[in-house]
Amino acid sequence: MGTKLFDKTIVSDAVEAVDFIGNILESSTEYSIIGKDLNGKILLWNEGARRLYGYEPEEVVGKANSQILHTAEDVAAGKPQQMLEAALHAGKWEGTIARRRKNGQQFMARVVVTPRRDGKGRPIGYLLISKDVTNEVAFSEELRRAKLFDSAIVGNAQEAVDFITNILESSTEYSVIGKDLDGKILLWNEGARRLYGYEPEEVVGKANSSMLHVPEDVQAGLHQEIMAAALRDGKWEGTLVRARKNGQRFTARVVITPRRDSSGKAIGYLLISKDISAEIRLTEELKATQFYARSLIEASLDPLVTISPEGKITDVNEASVQVTGVAREKLVGTDFSDYFTEPDKAREGYQQVFSQGFVRDYPLAIRHTSGRITDVLYNASVYKDDKGNVLGVFAAARDVTAQKQASRYARSLIEASLDPLVTISPEGKITDVNETSVEATGVPREKLVGTDFSDYFTEPDKAREGYQQVFSQGFVRDYPLAIRHTSGRITDVLYNASVYKDDKGNVLGVFAAARDVTERKQAEAKQRASSAYARSLIEASVDPLVTISPDGKITDVNRATELATGIPRQRLTGTDFSDYFTEPEKAREGYQQVFFARLRERLPAGPSATPRAESRTCSTTPVCIRTTRTTCSASLRQPEMSLSAKWQRNCSAPPPPTRVPSLKPRLTRWLPSARRARSPMSTKRRSRPPASCASSSSARTSPIISPSRTRPEPATRKPSLKASCAITPWPSAMRPAGSWTCSTTPACTKTIRARCSVFSPRRATSPCRNRRRSMRAV
Template sequence: MRNVTVESVDARTALLAAVVDSSEDAIVAKTPEGVITSWNRGAERIYGYSATEAIGKPISMLAHKDRADDMDGILERLRNGERVEHYETVRLRKDGRSIDISLTVSPIYDSTGKLIGASSIARDITERKRAEEKLRAANQSIDARTALLASIVDSSDDAIIAKTPEGIITSWNRGAELVYGYSANEIIGKPVSILTQPDRPDEMEGILARIRSSERVEHYETSRLRKDGKAIAISLTVSPIYDSTGTLIGVSSIARDITERKRSDERLRAASLYARSLIEASLDPLVTISPEGKITDVNEATVRVTGIEREKLIGTDFSDYFTEPEKAREGYQQVFSKGSVTDYPLTILNRDGRVMDVLYNASVYKDAQGDVLGVFAAARDMTALKQASQYARSLIEASLDPLVTISPEGKITDVNEATARVTGVERERLIGTDFSDYFTEPAKAREGYQRVFAEGFVTDYPLTIRHRDGQLTDVLYNASVYKDARGGVLGVFAAARDVT
């Protein structure tokens, strides 16, 4: 009976060693002080250090210069008995390159409950932040590492499962309990098909057949059934486990619950459709341009102003649709070099010969990693813009209340005629001067507009305007910040009500 027990321990040791050593995630063990004691192949791949180079070194060698205290904080939390889950941070590879990782760190206790180390599982999320652990079996006898390896596997929040080539579950970690709802006692010895959705009866057998044919299943997205009957979406990586002779002795799988991610994807898809509807609702011609100057997308307003269908516009040169192609080309090249342009004047040429003077606002757009994908440009018909500007100015001048705009430096940038009357100073002379100079209490006036920049607005702010002939007018100011199209604060708009 003792030999059978030892053989079982040996088999479990080899299985756990294979699971850890074949993982594409960086699985690292260290002392409570942060000295590395175990370093798997995934760690070599992700961080670039070999096990020989890393073991015995402080884990802080991976710390990014901008997060120097990151490691100490994690280790301190572990020494306090805490667990760090799915912590996203930045690490430094041997070659000096920074990488993004998702980190789960757990304490390791001995049989007396004493903290003897820490295990961490790091996933490289620089590209897609997706789960992938590569499992291979190896016939190794590592008696001294049994408890350590068991803790590493058991601490993962991903469902790590081992099964026979026929699909009988032989190993089930805490992550599997969390994901599927079954305890290890309930599930070990049962067929893995217990997790299969009723509408996918042959899927599990198909996966096992591929593994028996020496294939590997990577990032396979499917649905599984929890113990409570709830369906969950998972991302599944399934790998064969071989013994030292190359015989298939089992199958390992790592499943990550992506139910929330799937919901997010659906929300993103809905948001994308909503964004498209907003783009199409725009009356302004909108266009995206590749780094090569080709049109990659347009809205219906662009189709109308050029007289050419969307499908025929896409893939053609942006500059071909203007009276001055070279100037149009220079415009989008400026965006790529500077990041944006504003109020760039061009004249669009319709295929029927009609022309439209427009002002383009354009900026680069990027992917999630910050790489520039192209230029997004919006054209505003100048005719309508001029009419709107004139109308807005007439409304401002129609106000009997003094109106003023103030720059972040406290300078007057515009006023209406009512302000000129109450100060006795002409508009041209007011513009560019200090707003606070026209009040009996300049410091209070300065404090007022500074509050607007700090808080966004003020209401009923009392001041006294001093006319250049000495006449005083008590007023209450209502003021708020105004912004550009990108949300950047341009200044303060303030309206004074005479309360004399």
């Protein structure tokens, strides 16, 4: 048995074992340990029993019965015997009973009685351990009277103490510290240990609570002020900087209340504190986040507003203040819909957000206090708390006043168009039209929008193919269609269409414009009918009929011409008119005479016409081959003159040298055939100058301007020639500005071939001084 209770290094023999047990018993001063036999005679009495009951060991050991420790009432009731029997039967009896000291004083004690047995297990006596719990019982009664505990939880003072101790030890987040009036620490729970870092043994009954304050607060006497305020006001609460054992500082929320005894006298303080550094950090972060969010909200140029489920404004930004003209303080709490031109539509908008969760591009118009109207598009959605409960609506308004004005301007341009204009979606549905489209179809805009584009044409499949071609190729031009009016009227149109895109290049639809060509088609039909009638008359002629271009080419013939030549119309057209005659030159001369006659008819002649242009007449007399003498005379000549050469009668004294204005002719346009053959006018029918000409009447006839590029025939009688040149203006309708006409008179002993040249203002002042520059076709 001894080997089971003692370590051999501590107890080596029986004497040491007895001494060890005696030492333990004597050391137990708080608990009374009493040994007795089966009849209750006291056999063991320790120091705790002596202190608790007042009897000396010599007075009771082997002499007295344990009944002396019971009250007379319990002895009379047989309570001691019941306790021993219960302990013997159950192995233990435990409870709180009234006990009596040597001086007769009674007290409450918690008593545990257990049987003692020998080596064979037979009971040989009892061990009674007891402790004075009078104060605990009194405390329990006070707690019970104060109704701090449920009687089912706390039955006695010890249970109350255990319960309170358990509570204090369980409080790990809050520091609970009890101290006296001077600040000495009397209670230190687990939360205090964790928060401040001190163990209970280091501070309880030893340290002052001022060590938990930072030195600055201690020097300022803050800890004394706090305790005085708590004693005066019943409580002090605030945030303090505290110091841990390792010197680290932290911010704590502290509550100090005074402790009082049963008479209400202050006996100390209870200090409860909690580290709120994390809370402060989170609060600062939250403030920073809120400030950041607020700055973003205020930085927005769009009006932002939050709306409660009741439709009241709960917050706005500065842009909302500016757009309404109402201060934030007055806006908050008012009805959201009161600031719009259409309050019912605004109310319907935010109600739609609550029912559907959001709205996009909801059109409204905000009315400023000055009367100014701002067109906006609202995007809004609900916002919720962390549990998902809807708190309200957050709405942002985008100012679209400028866009609406631009849209109205663009709309006015569209509506001003006299051509039907239409936009078509990729699905072939009409998305917009102008008023002209309404008039062309006889269907109102509201009914046109959303319907199939091809439904309003006489050929729906062709119309559908047209806009599909636009989507595939990007555009169409002059696409013929016919619009059917509701009255049955048909309008022939040519459509020009192309795709239109958004700012990212995505194709949104087709924009098509229709040009009404009904009148043009009617005119073309009339022209075709007239042409057919004229053609029928031409074909009815039994004489060959032909049309000839200025180049001498056949452009059209009738059936009689085909029969006369034996050549089909297709082969005749484009060939030379003169090729089908026995005398081609004569045929050519014939149609050229027609052209010359037509030109003469268009040019007025004669001196009676009002002179409007100045011309110069120059005559040159070759003295030798390299040297010439020039005489010029100026006279007013009317601007539209004949094509034939103009002989000058007066070749008088020469005027001062003057640059002749450029009147360079371009006659190839009128007589292109002159390039291919010599004109009969230049080879056979040369005209003579009038006899009164100042040059010479006996000279051989000199050629006038030739429409060909051939040189004029040389003189044969005398070797010298006298040339006379004059500007002949051309009609403005024939585009050329002027030309030179020249004549030659033999005056020298040598034969000289004379050329007439066109005046060039860049190279000469007189046409007679242009050396060997040929006249280009008249």
